[in-house]
Structures are given as structure tokens and as C-alpha cells.
Amino acid sequence: MSTHRAFVEHTGPARLDRRTKNLVRRLKPDDVAIIEHTDLDRVSAEELLESGVRVVVNVASSQTGRFPNPGPLLLVRGGVRLIDAPGAELFDEVSEGELLTIRGASIFRNGTCLASGRALGAEELAAALADQRTRVTEALESFADNTMRYLREEGRFLAEGIDFPPLRTRFRDRHALVVARGPGHKRDLRIVRPYIRDFKPVLVGVDGGADALMEAGYKPDVIVGDMDSVSDRALRSGAELLIHAYHGGEAPGAARAERLGVTYVIVPATGISEDVALLLAYEKGAELIVAVGTHFNVIEFLERNRAGMSSTFLTRLKVGELLIDARGVSRLVSRQVGVWPLIAFTAAGLGAMAVAVLVSPDLRELISLLGTRVLELVGLR
Numbered sequence: 001m002s003t004h005r006a007f008v009e010h011t012g013p014a015r016l017d018r019r020t021k022n023l024v025r026r027l028k029p030d031d032v033a034i035i036e037h038t039d040l041d042r043v044s045a046e047e048l049l050e051s052g053v054r055v056v057v058n059v060a061s062s063q064t065g066r067f068p069n070p071g072p073l074l075l076v077r078g079g080v081r082l083i084d085a086p087g088a089e090l091f092d093e094v095s096e097g098e099l100l101t102i103r104g105a106s107i108f109r110n111g112t113c114l115a116s117g118r119a120l121g122a123e124e125l126a127a128a129l130a131d132q133r134t135r136v137t138e139a140l141e142s143f144a145d146n147t148m149r150y151l152r153e154e155g156r157f158l159a160e161g162i163d164f165p166p167l168r169t170r171f172r173d174r175h176a177l178v179v180a181r182g183p184g185h186k187r188d189l190r191i192v193r194p195y196i197r198d199f200k201p202v203l204v205g206v207d208g209g210a211d212a213l214m215e216a217g218y219k220p221d222v223i224v225g226d227m228d229s230v231s232d233r234a235l236r237s238g239a240e241l242l243i244h245a246y247h248g249g250e251a252p253g254a255a256r257a258e259r260l261g262v263t264y265v266i267v268p269a270t271g272i273s274e275d276v277a278l279l280l281a282y283e284k285g286a287e288l289i290v291a292v293g294t295h296f297n298v299i300e301f302l303e304r305n306r307a308g309m310s311s312t313f314l315t316r317l318k319v320g321e322l323l324i325d326a327r328g329v330s331r332l333v334s335r336q337v338g339v340w341p342l343i344a345f346t347a348a349g350l351g352a353m354a355v356a357v358l359v360s361p362d363l364r365e366l367i368s369l370l371g372t373r374v375l376e377l378v379g380l381r
Helices: 020-026 042-051 071-077 122-134 136-154 156-160 185-191 193-199 209-215 253-260 273-283 298-304 309-322 326-334 339-359 361-377
Strands: 009-016 032-035 055-058 081-084 099-103 106-109 112-116 175-179 202-206 222-225 240-245 265-268 288-292 323-325
Touching (some): 020 032, 020 042, 175 273, 185 288, 185 326, 202 209, 273 309, 288 309, 288 326, 309 323
Parallel strands (some): 032 055, 175 202, 175 288, 240 265, 288 323
Antiparallel strands (some): 099 106
């Protein structure tokens, strides 16, 4: 794993995308990733690390200080060279696949310096994160103000419910697994495999969560979202499509569904798409809702920086005790006793049985008779 001290120079092809979640799908370790991502969030940092990329150039500020943001620190501690170059016009000056050389915190092409930035260090980021956590109260006050404003303006959606269309998929008296592209969603999907096998819940993908389900070997029953981060393959999987229309009726995902020739329905609702998915399961009568990759704590609400996150908070108040976070399941399973104590216990039991057989003439005779009978049945005697 590389470190900042060991880093001298790196040359590789440029990969650019203003949407980090799209870029990570095509990154390779030798690439130079160029992003425009203010307050690089933890989910994006995890995906950048998984890609194996060693250099990330951000033409925005990776950490503004607006809230405690662990994303940049996670990336740097993972050995990635993170260079902030706010305002650099790399998206205009660099083409996909061009060879770039990174020296220090500067970006060169054919010996010409295109931009100079600042390499972020782990100590600096850790100190900033600690300071931000002491100021989180201010952000919480703003979050509370947004929540109250939402209640005044749009709270009737929670009180009256959303007018969902009839669906082929039956939710009544079944469990529903709602999968969004959030922190640790891949790990949690692995953890809940036994649950999916035993309970066969309705599988609901929120935008890119549908692809996460398919990558894990499942077929989503329903896909909910504005369809901006889900693949064509998922949209053509046969799942029922509920396209989230924003306040005012705008539904950009509908044009994409039309181009693909897939059937869909439009659901107007405030808030974000994962709220719509949770309320869908609730309104359709799900017995239990298990959430993977959704937003559960206040810091996650704050790091999204959306007024709609107020609706996420209130959605959870409405869904109430039906909602379970799969991350809790992950922690429970990870703390279970390992397999070796079980094997040792089983071996001890078998040993005790063997001793009992050896010391008992009657048991030895019974075992001998059973063995003879089995041999006769299979034609070996």
C-alpha cells in the first residue's frame, strides 16, 4: 500500500466523471481519477478504495468543514493520494484516457503543468474531523429547522400517505428488503443471505441498489427511484418500475424508460427515493422491512446536504417498529461464536459416544448387528 511519503510520481490514463458513483465502475488501479465532488462522502470513498485506484484529483473541496465528514480521511488512510485542486479546469482540458503524470500535487501532460493543488494528509484530515465533530450542534440546529419547515410545507404526504398504484408484487404479510447504495451495503447483503433464503422477502432496489441486488445474485422485484444511477440491465430485468417524480411533477427517469421500452409508473412524492421505497413497503402491508444501505443516523443525514433528508427522518417515524437496519444484523453475526468451538464441541460429543460404545458390550453387539444388516442390504454380504 502506498503512502504520501513514498509517493514521488505516478503516470496513468485519465478517467473523468463529475458523478463519482459512475466513475468508480470503470476505474483501474493505474488510472488517475478526476472528480468534482464537494465533501467527498464515505460511500464514494469506499468505492474508490475498492477500485484500487492510487491517485484521485478533486476539482472541488473534498472536505469543506460543513459537517464531520470521514470520507477523505478514509481514502487517504487507505493509501490513496488525494489532491484537492478546486477550480482547476481539468474537465475542459483533459480527455478520457489521456496519459497524465502526477508529481507531488501537480498534474502534468506531456511535460506541461495543467494544474497544481494540495495533497491532503491523514493527520490534517483527522484533526479537521475532530474539530468538525465539536461543531456538529450547529448543523443539527439547521437540520431541525429544515425538518420543521418540511412538516409545515409537505407534512401532509406523511399524514395522508402516497397514492401508490396497484402492483403485481404482493407485499401483504411478507417481509420486504429495501436495498440502497449506502455505506456497507455490499457487506450487509452478504450478511443477510441466510435471511433472504429463509424468508424470501420482496426485493426492492432503490436506484443503484437494484444493481447491488443483481451483483449479489438476486433479481429485484421492484425498482424505485429517479433512475439516474441504475443500469439498463437492471431496468430490463423484469422488475416493476416506480419512477420517483420530484416536487412539481418532473420525472426525468421516464424519458430513459421510454427509450428502453420498459413499462413503468410515476409516483409523485417529496423527499428522496429511499423514503418512497420504505413507504411503499409500509403502505402495501409488509410485515417487516429490512433496510440495507439506507440512511439511519443524523451524521448520514447531514452529509447528504439535502432538504429532503428531513423527510427521511420523518419517514422513519411513520414506518416505526416495522423497520430494521441490516447493519445491526451485520454486527450481531460478526460477534457470534466462530465455527471452531462448535467443531470442538461436536468432536467431544463424538468422542464420548465412542468411549461409551467401547466400554459397553451390549452397545458393541448392537453396532455390529446394524453394520451386518447394512452390508446385507447393499449386497456386500
